[in-house]
Amino acid sequence: EPEVTQTPSHQVTQMGQEVILRCVPISNHLYFYWYRQILGQKVEFLVSFYNNEISEKSEIFDDQFSVERPDGSNFTLKIRSTKLEDSAMYFCASRAGYEQYFGPGTRLTVT
C-alpha cells in the first residue's frame, strides 16, 4: 500500500540554524500539507500546497518558513533560522480525495 514517507525521522539542530524537512507524498496525490505537533499539544495546520503554490497558510507559517516541491516527488519544509519553540513533530500529509494520509513525522529538536 502506498504511503507518505518523511526524512529524517529525528533532526537535532542549534538555534539559528536552517533545517529542511523532506517528504515524499503518495505518487498520484496532488494536494500536500505540513502540520506540526508540539509535545503534548494538538496537531496544528501549517500550510497547504497545490499546483506548485501555497493554497493556505496559518499564522504560525511566518517568513521563517517556506515550502517547495523541487521535483516530481519531494515536498520540503524549510525553516530558515530555527527557534527553541520550533521544537515539535512535523507531519507531512497528502491527499487525492477527502482523506489525508500522514507520514510518520520528523521530530525536530532545537537546542
Add this chain to the structure above:
Amino acid sequence: SQQGEEDPQALSIQEGENATMNCSYKTSINNLQWYRQNSGRGLVHLILIRSNEREKHSGRLRVTLDTSKKSSSLLITASRAADTASYFCATHRSNDYKLSFGAGTTVTVRA
C-alpha cells in the same frame, strides 16, 4: 479554532471491553475524520464520516455524527492491547481542506 475538545482526555479499560470517546466541533463541516496515533509516531487514518451520514462502521470501529449537536463519537468494540494509542478527531469545512484537530483521547487497554 474550528475544533472543540474531545472527552474524556484519558480512558483506561480492560482488554475485551468497549471504548467510547467523543468529539465536539464549532462550525459546519464537510466531514469528520478519526485518526490514531501510537506514542511518538505518525497519524493513522481510521475512518471518515460525511456530514450527511449519521453512522459508519469499519471493522471494530463505529462512528456516529450528530451535526445538530456538532458532535461525534468513536466506539472501539472488543478492545485489544494493540488499541492503546491516542485518538483524534479532525474536521474540515466545505471551503477548505485543512484539518482541525481536537486535543485527543488517550486510550490505555490493560491486558
